[in-house]
Amino acid sequence: MALIQISEPGQSTKPHERKLAVGIDLGTTNSLVATVRSGQTTTLANENGEHLLPSVVYYAKDKTRLVGSEAKQYKITDPLNTISSVKRYMGRSLEDIKAKESPLHYDFIQTNSTVPRIKTQAGEVSAIEVSAEILSVLKKRAELSLGDELSGVVITVPAYFDDAQRQATKDAGRLAGLNVLRLINEPTAAAVAYGLDKASDGVIAVYDLGGGTFDISILRVTQGVFEVLATAGDSALGGDDFDYVIASWIQQQLELGDDIDKSLRNQIIHAACQAKQTLTTERLASINIASTTLELSREQLNNLIDPLIKKTLMPCRRALRDAQVELEEIKAVVMVGGSTRILRVRDKVGEYFDQPPMVDINPDTVVAIGAAIQADVLVGNKADSDLLLLDVVPLSLGLETMGNLVEKIIPRNTTIPATRAQDFTTYKDGQTAMSIHVVQGERELVPDCRSLGRFSLKGIPPLVAGSARIRVTFEVDADGLLHVSAREETTGIESGIEVKPSYGLTDSEIEKMLLDSMEHADEDIAARMLHEQQVEADRVLEALAAALDDDGDMLSAEERQSIDEAAGNLAKLKTGNDDRAIKQAMQALDRVAEVFVSRRMDSNIRKAMAGHNVDEFNA
Amino acid sequence: MTSLAGNAALTQNHFELFSLPVFFDVDLHQLSANFRALQQSVHPDRFANASAQEKRLSVQRAAQINEAHQVLKSPQRRARYILELQGVVFDDQSNPVMDPMFLMQQMELREALADVKSKSDPESELDKILVSLKIAKKDILDKLAEQLNTPATADLDKASQLMHELQFLDKLQSESEIIEEELMDSL
Numbered sequence: 001m002a003l004i005q006i007s008e009p010g011q012s013t014k015p016h017e018r019k020l021a022v023g024i025d026l027g028t029t030n031s032l033v034a035t036v037r038s039g040q041t042t043t044l045a046n047e048n049g050e051h052l053l054p055s056v057v058y059y060a061k062d063k064t065r066l067v068g069s070e071a072k073q074y075k076i077t078d079p080l081n082t083i084s085s086v087k088r089y090m091g092r093s094l095e096d097i098k099a100k101e102s103p104l105h106y107d108f109i110q111t112n113s114t115v116p117r118i119k120t121q122a123g124e125v126s127a128i129e130v131s132a133e134i135l136s137v138l139k140k141r142a143e144l145s146l147g148d149e150l151s152g153v154v155i156t157v158p159a160y161f162d163d164a165q166r167q168a169t170k171d172a173g174r175l176a177g178l179n180v181l182r183l184i185n186e187p188t189a190a191a192v193a194y195g196l197d198k199a200s201d202g203v204i205a206v207y208d209l210g211g212g213t214f215d216i217s218i219l220r221v222t223q224g225v226f227e228v229l230a231t232a233g234d235s236a237l238g239g240d241d242f243d244y245v246i247a248s249w250i251q252q253q254l255e256l257g258d259d260i261d262k263s264l265r266n267q268i269i270h271a272a273c274q275a276k277q278t279l280t281t282e283r284l285a286s287i288n289i290a291s292t293t294l295e296l297s298r299e300q301l302n303n304l305i306d307p308l309i310k311k312t313l314m315p316c317r318r319a320l321r322d323a324q325v326e327l328e329e330i331k332a333v334v335m336v337g338g339s340t341r342i343l344r345v346r347d348k349v350g351e352y353f354d355q356p357p358m359v360d361i362n363p364d365t366v367v368a369i370g371a372a373i374q375a376d377v378l379v380g381n382k383a384d385s386d387l388l389l390l391d392v393v394p395l396s397l398g399l400e401t402m403g404n405l406v407e408k409i410i411p412r413n414t415t416i417p418a419t420r421a422q423d424f425t426t427y428k429d430g431q432t433a434m435s436i437h438v439v440q441g442e443r444e445l446v447p448d449c450r451s452l453g454r455f456s457l458k459g460i461p462p463l464v465a466g467s468a469r470i471r472v473t474f475e476v477d478a479d480g481l482l483h484v485s486a487r488e489e490t491t492g493i494e495s496g497i498e499v500k501p502s503y504g505l506t507d508s509e510i511e512k513m514l515l516d517s518m519e520h521a522d523e524d525i526a527a528r529m530l531h532e533q534q535v536e537a538d539r540v541l542e543a544l545a546a547a548l549d550d551d552g553d554m555l556s557a558e559e560r561q562s563i564d565e566a567a568g569n570l571a572k573l574k575t576g577n578d579d580r581a582i583k584q585a586m587q588a589l590d591r592v593a594e595v596f597v598s599r600r601m602d603s604n605i606r607k608a609m610a611g612h613n614v615d616e617f618n619a
Numbered sequence: 620m621t622s623l624a625g626n627a628a629l630t631q632n633h634f635e636l637f638s639l640p641v642f643f644d645v646d647l648h649q650l651s652a653n654f655r656a657l658q659q660s661v662h663p664d665r666f667a668n669a670s671a672q673e674k675r676l677s678v679q680r681a682a683q684i685n686e687a688h689q690v691l692k693s694p695q696r697r698a699r700y701i702l703e704l705q706g707v708v709f710d711d712q713s714n715p716v717m718d719p720m721f722l723m724q725q726m727e728l729r730e731a732l733a734d735v736k737s738k739s740d741p742e743s744e745l746d747k748i749l750v751s752l753k754i755a756k757k758d759i760l761d762k763l764a765e766q767l768n769t770p771a772t773a774d775l776d777k778a779s780q781l782m783h784e785l786q787f788l789d790k791l792q793s794e795s796e797i798i799e800e801e802l803m804d805s806l
Contacts, residue, residue, distance in 0.1 A: 152667070181667050182664070182667065222651075222655060223655070225655045225658070225659070227655075314802075318799070321749075374664075377664070378664060378667040378668075379667070379668065380667070380668050386659070388659055388662055388664060389664065390658060390662070390685075414685070414689065415685040415688070415689065416682075416685070417663060417678045417682040417685065418682050418685055418686070419678075419679065419682040419683075419686070442800055443797075443800070444797065475678065475682065477663070477678055478662070478663040478664065478678065478681075539668055540670050542668075543668055543669050543670060543673075586670075586671075589670070590670055590671055590672045593670065593672060594672055597670070597672050597673045597676055598676060600673075601676050601677065601680055604660035604661055605636075605657060605660060605661060605680065607660065608653075608656040608657050608659065608660040608661075609637075609638045609653065609656065609657065
């Protein structure tokens with residue numbers, strides 16, 4: 001008999017209800033939010049019926065911020081305070097940005113932190129904060145449209161994003177007050193949207209050329225499991241670069257030289273982008289700049305952009321080889337990203353893969369749709385779903401060794417989650433600390449790879465040189481984010497690890513940003529912390545109840561009693577207003593439930609393999 | 620009953636984890652079906668709403684299954700793993716005596732690789748080398764299969780020698796890939 005569930009006022013999680021989850025495509029040019037509603041996956045519009053939110057933020061003098069189309073109109077009149085294509089700066093140092101952009105589009109400032117900031121009339125902002133503004137608008141849009149608070153979101157990132165870029169994206173989500181269930185790769189999200197639609201098994205290639213990034217992923221789809229075999233790309237190549245080469249051509253034609261003011265430069269880029277779009281349907285585009293009219297033909301455009309398209313084909317070749325898949329095995333080539341509207345791109349990709357690419361899906365919305373489908377599964381709305389995404393590490397993770405050389409620990413295209421342990425020893429008697437430098441990239445020399453962080457191991461017991469054995473474990477989680485832990489094996493002492501990220505924000509920097517972003521900081525933070533802990537406690541208790549329902553018989557009476565006690569304690573504290581006490585009660589419950597959790601996991605493995613005994617192969 | 624289970628998954632070898640016999644010519648179809656079934660049951664996506672404890676454990680188990688899958692999927696890593704299960708210890712620093720014919724072939728490939736960049740069409744030259752490497756690898760793997768399909772009676776010295784030859788080819792392969800990266804960068 002079903003019992004009627006009565007929820008307390010103010011509590012948003014009701015177990016019997018569908019939870020609200022959305023997928024967000026945080027794009028270089030445009031961003032989108034989508035959700036699954038009554039079996040249909042749709043993108044959500046703002047009050048004006050617009051689905052695409054231009055990824056542009058305008059910082060006004062009075063500190064107000066405009067996001068989207070409203071912000072876009074300031075691009076030409078107030079270029080330094082109108083931040084667009086901010087995705088290009090995520091997880092990047094000032095040197096990286098300088099190497100890519102000349103002249104710089106904004107007034108960048110080097111700060112004490114590793115994250116560069118942009119000077120605007122409303123104060124200094126980092127790429128993470130600008131992205132958080134965009135995410136906040138989408139969050140509000142979704143909550144308004146769905147009528148309640150969101151339980152969780154999935155945010156998409158380019159497959160070729162490295163650890164620093166992924167971390168920056170997750171930080172932006174956190175700053176926007178989102179519960180980020182997972183970061184998923186854009187081509188994988190597209191494959192989900194495409195694959196579920198076409199519902200057929202086989203190997204597919206996803207060619208994703210967005211505004212600022214390029215990805216190629218090779219996936220094997222089998223009964224709802226999307227297994228990425230290999231991925232490659234360029235996290236700083238996209239439609240923007242097409243605009244820039246056209247803009248340079250315009251500058252040359254007008255004999256303007258390189259040193260022009262930012263406003264004129266923006267006008268030229270804008271005109272270049274329009275010409276590019278015109279040429280997807282027309283054979284000739286006219287460009288009006290500085291009271292001169294220029295004409296650009298489709299053939300001229302092709303000549304300008306061919307080198308860039310060629311740059312995308314080398315990664316295709318590498319991905320195929322890494323996937324150990326022959327060209328003939330590719331069943332479909334799915335085109336994603338606004339830049340695949342360019343006819344020349346379609347032609348060249350079709351030529352390379354020796355088949356016409358699939359262009360019948362909307363390249364702008366497919367990524368958000370796929371993310372929404374995954375969010376719906378992750379939040380628990382589809383308990384019987386077979387959908388499973390098995391993605392890979394896009395770039396090898398390695399360590400600095402003697403002579404500036406990189407030793408690879410986790411090679412590129414390793415399926416995530418992944419862990420590897422590496423043993424180190426001391427080279428001096430009584431040495432109690434050592435430093436480990438983690439890098440990401442394919443090159444042999446440290447300076448050619450991206451530095452992810454330096455980890456100081458402290459508290460190593462003083463022993464004779466070479467006798468300490470420090471096991472450092474590298475773990476890449478399902479978001480593709482790296483975690484490092486260490487322990488001295490001979491004595492079992494956990495070394496205190498101090499992580500100093502080369503890029504990205506420390507926890508305290510994020511806390512500070514959160515504080516800064518709120519007007520009544522102290523009260524708001526306290527209320528938010530309490531609310532977060534209460535929601536988390538609800539989730540934990542709900543999950544535990546379901547687990548006990550299914551597998552309660554795995555526990556002895558004693559074990560069951562101690563779990564029930566800890567759960568009861570948490571349920572009681574949850575209604576109070578001491579967020580720390582709630583957190584501690586959750587940790588206590590975690591400890592007593594450890595044995596139960598472990599047994600359930602092993603039982604899952606056995607069940608999965610039931611009937612797959614060795615005997616059947618000998619028969 | 621269940622308390623006896625302990626950490627079964629952690630003490631199993633990769634073949635046991637996938638319910639497969641210790642055999643070089645592994646049934647790849649079965650391997651990948653079992654891989655999917657295992658991941659369906661432990662992947663972190665199945666525990667997105669679980670306790671911190673379950674999330675951690677799920678990441679660990681999923682990573683272990685991924686690792687075992689990658690070892691068993693790759694003929695080379697599988698061969699090495701079978702040898703390790705037979706108690707063969709590999710020392711990457713050692714220099715075993717190599718077959719002169721094999722060494723000659725290596726020299727030729729190496730020279731071809733060194734000349735790639737000076738060729739008018741370096742990409743297709745590189746492709747040729749990669750194809751030769753692939754054929755050479757296939758040949759060694761076939762010989763390894765003869766030994767390792769019956770691990771208990773395998774000629775372990777012979778198999779180890781073949782593994783060393785494979786390592787040579789691998790080194791060449793990764794050097795070819797570095798050249799390929801450089802060609803990509805120079806575009």
